[in-house]
Amino acid sequence: MNDDKQPDGGNNWMKNLVIWVGILVALALVVSLIGERTTASPGKSLSYSAFLNQVKQGTVAKVEIAGTVVSGTMKDNSTFRSNLPAVVDPQLMPALTAANVDVVAKPEESPSIWQYLLVQSLPFVLMLAIAFFVLRQMQKSSGSGAMGFGKSRAKMLTEKHGKITFDDVAGIDEAREELQEIVEFLKDPTKFARLGGKIPKGALLVGSPGTGKTLLARAIAGEAGVPFFTISGSDFVEMFVGVGASRVRDMFEQAKRSAPCIVFIDEIDAVGRHRGAGLGNGNDEREQTLNQLLVEMDGFEANEGIIIIAATNRPDVLDPALLRPGRFDRRVTVPLPDIEGRVQILQVHMKKVPLAPDVDARTLARGTPGMSGADLANLVNEAALMAARLGKRLVAMAQFELAKDRVIMGTEWKSLVMTPEEKRMTAYHEAGHALVRIHEPASDPIHKATIIPRGGALGMVVSMPERDNYSYHRDKMYADLASVMGGRVAEEVIFGYDKVSSGASGDIQQATKLARAMVMRWGMSDKLGPLEYEEQQGETFLGYSQSQRHNMSNETALLIDSEIKRLIEDGHKRATQVLTENIDQLHAVAGALLEYETLTGDEIKRLAAGEGIGRDDGGASATPIPAAGTSIPKTKRPNGPFGNPAPAGA
Numbered sequence: 001m002n003d004d005k006q007p008d009g010g011n012n013w014m015k016n017l018v019i020w021v022g023i024l025v026a027l028a029l030v031v032s033l034i035g036e037r038t039t040a041s042p043g044k045s046l047s048y049s050a051f052l053n054q055v056k057q058g059t060v061a062k063v064e065i066a067g068t069v070v071s072g073t074m075k076d077n078s079t080f081r082s083n084l085p086a087v088v089d090p091q092l093m094p095a096l097t098a099a100n101v102d103v104v105a106k107p108e109e110s111p112s113i114w115q116y117l118l119v120q121s122l123p124f125v126l127m128l129a130i131a132f133f134v135l136r137q138m139q140k141s142s143g144s145g146a147m148g149f150g151k152s153r154a155k156m157l158t159e160k161h162g163k164i165t166f167d168d169v170a171g172i173d174e175a176r177e178e179l180q181e182i183v184e185f186l187k188d189p190t191k192f193a194r195l196g197g198k199i200p201k202g203a204l205l206v207g208s209p210g211t212g213k214t215l216l217a218r219a220i221a222g223e224a225g226v227p228f229f230t231i232s233g234s235d236f237v238e239m240f241v242g243v244g245a246s247r248v249r250d251m252f253e254q255a256k257r258s259a260p261c262i263v264f265i266d267e268i269d270a271v272g273r274h275r276g277a278g279l280g281n282g283n284d285e286r287e288q289t290l291n292q293l294l295v296e297m298d299g300f301e302a303n304e305g306i307i308i309i310a311a312t313n314r315p316d317v318l319d320p321a322l323l324r325p326g327r328f329d330r331r332v333t334v335p336l337p338d339i340e341g342r343v344q345i346l347q348v349h350m351k352k353v354p355l356a357p358d359v360d361a362r363t364l365a366r367g368t369p370g371m372s373g374a375d376l377a378n379l380v381n382e383a384a385l386m387a388a389r390l391g392k393r394l395v396a397m398a399q400f401e402l403a404k405d406r407v408i409m410g411t412e413w414k415s416l417v418m419t420p421e422e423k424r425m426t427a428y429h430e431a432g433h434a435l436v437r438i439h440e441p442a443s444d445p446i447h448k449a450t451i452i453p454r455g456g457a458l459g460m461v462v463s464m465p466e467r468d469n470y471s472y473h474r475d476k477m478y479a480d481l482a483s484v485m486g487g488r489v490a491e492e493v494i495f496g497y498d499k500v501s502s503g504a505s506g507d508i509q510q511a512t513k514l515a516r517a518m519v520m521r522w523g524m525s526d527k528l529g530p531l532e533y534e535e536q537q538g539e540t541f542l543g544y545s546q547s548q549r550h551n552m553s554n555e556t557a558l559l560i561d562s563e564i565k566r567l568i569e570d571g572h573k574r575a576t577q578v579l580t581e582n583i584d585q586l587h588a589v590a591g592a593l594l595e596y597e598t599l600t601g602d603e604i605k606r607l608a609a610g611e612g613i614g615r616d617d618g619g620a621s622a623t624p625i626p627a628a629g630t631s632i633p634k635t636k637r638p639n640g641p642f643g644n645p646a647p648a649g650a
Ligand SMILES: Nc1ncnc2c1ncn2[C@@H]1O[C@H](COP(=O)(O)OP(=O)(O)OP(=O)(O)O)[C@@H](O)[C@H]1O
Pocket: 001, 002, 168, 169, 170, 171, 172, 207, 208, 209, 210, 211, 212, 213, 214, 215, 216, 266, 311, 313, 345, 348, 372, 373, 374, 375, 377
C-alpha cells in the first residue's frame, strides 16, 4: 500500500508552463505574419533595375513611394511593387518625369499598431505568464487561499485514501502496543479523560527508513477513525524567514478544526535539530519554525484531541526541548523486523497476491535478514510483477527468490555489508552480554537480546529492571560492569584475543562511565573513600551531561584513574570466568541468536539451563539448536555456516 505517496505534480507544472509559453509564442508569430500580409501591397514584385527599365520603356502609369517601398500601376492596369536602393538613385526622378509617371509620395508605412504593441509587449506577456504559473502552482501545493505561501502543506488523508488498521502493520507488535493507548484516547477523548487516563499529547517514532513508521501512524488514525494529517518536516523549511513558522501555525489551526485527529510529522529532524547546532544565521528560519512548533504544542490543551506523532531516524540530533514532558512524551522504537516479524510482514503483503502452493514465507524470511518492512513489501510487489510478465496466474517461489535478489541488489542494504563472519561475531558478542547477566544474580533480568542492527549498534541486549531503581547497590554495579564487558570477552574467548572487533567501543565507553561514576560520585572505591569528586553540570539529558573534576591534586587524579581501571579489569575478569565456565551455553545462545535474531529473556534462560528454546513455529522448531550438552561436537560449532547445523526445513 503505497498510496500514501502524495500525488505531487512535481514536473507537471513545468510541462504546463512550457506548453503555454510555446502557444503564446506561436500566436505572436501568426499575428505578426498576418500583419505583414495585410500591409504588403499586392502585385508582382520587381527588382529595382527591372522597375527602372519599365519606367524608361514608358509602361508605368503611376507610382507611390513610401520610404524605400515603391508600389505602382502599369499602363495595362497590372500592379507591381519594388524596393528602392538605400542610397537615392539620381537617375530615378529624371526617368520618372521623362516618362510622365504620376508620382505620389506617401508617408513611410509604419507597422500596424497591433503588430507594434504585440512585439513590444511580448516579453512582458511572457513574464506575466511565468509568474502566473508559478503562483498558481504554489497555491495548488499549499492548499487553498489566494497567496498560499504561509499555508501549511499538510495533506489530510481520510478513509477514502484506503483505511489502514493495525492488521496492516505486522511484526512490530511492541510498538503497536505502546501506541494502543493513543487509539483509546482518540476514540473518545472525554471518556478517556473521565476514566483518568493520562492524556497523551505526542509520540515520537524512532526507527530506520521503511520500518513502517508512517504506516503505524496511519493505522492509529484508522483504528480510532479520526482524520490524519501528514506533513514532512522539510515542508516547513523554507527559504523565507517566517514562512515555516506560519505554516506550523496554519497546520495546527487546520488540525484544531478537525479534532480529534492525528498530525503526523515525518522527518521531524529537518526542523527539530538541536538549536544552535549549525553555523551562521542560515538556521534562523529553522529555529523560528521549531520555536513555533514548541509554542503550539504547549499551547493546546491536551484534551483538545490532537495527537502529534513525529517520525525520525535521527533522534540523536533532536533538540532536547522537543522531548520534554508534555511534548513528545512517548518515545516508541520501531525496529527492523526479526525473522518472526518478517514472516508476518510477508504474509500481510502476500495476502494481496495469488500465491502458488510452493510459496513459503518462512524460507523467504530466513533469507532476508536486515530487510525493512518496506523492502519486504517491495519484494512481494516485484515477485507479482515478475509473475505477471511471465503470464502466470499464480506467483511462485521462484519469482519470490528472484525478487529477493533484485531487492537485495537494488537497496543499499546495511546488513548485506555485515558478512556472515561479522554476524557470527555479533551473535557471540550479544550472547556474552546476556549470559554474564544471567549468571550475575544482582543484575536486572534480561528482556531480550537481538542481533538486528539498529541505530549504529550491531545488536543489543535489553534488560528490564524488575522494579524502579532509586538506588543501586555495589554488587549490582559490579554485575553491570561484568555484563557490559561480557560482549568483548565472548569475542575474545571464541575468536581469540587478536580478533576482537571494534563493535565493543560503545561498551567500553559505557563501562568507563559507570566505573567513573562509582569512583567519583558514589564513593564506591575503598581507596578513595566515600567522597564526591565530581561536580555535575548542565542537564543530564539525552547524554548531554557534562561533568567536571574539582580542582584536585595530581595524585588524586592518578588514583581515580587507576581505580577506574581496576574496576573495569575486575569486570573483565568476572565475565571471562563466567563465559569460559559456561562456554556450552555461550554456543547455545549465540546459535539461537543467529537462528532467530531476537530472543526473549525467558528463551535465553531456557537455553542457559540446557533446555530447548521452546518455540513451536513451524519449520524453525525442527531446527536443532546446538544447546548445551547436545551431541554436536564443540569444535565444529564456530565453523559452521552460521555456527549452526544446516537449517532444517529449508
Ligand atoms: N511493519 C510493517 N508491516 C507491513 N508493511 C510494512 C511494515 N513496515 C513497512 N511496510 C511497508 O512499507 C511501506 C513503507 O513504510 P513506511 O512509509 O510506513 O515506512 P517509514 O518507516 O515511514 O519510512 P520512512 O522513514 O522512509 O518514512 C508501507 O507502506 C508498507 O507497505
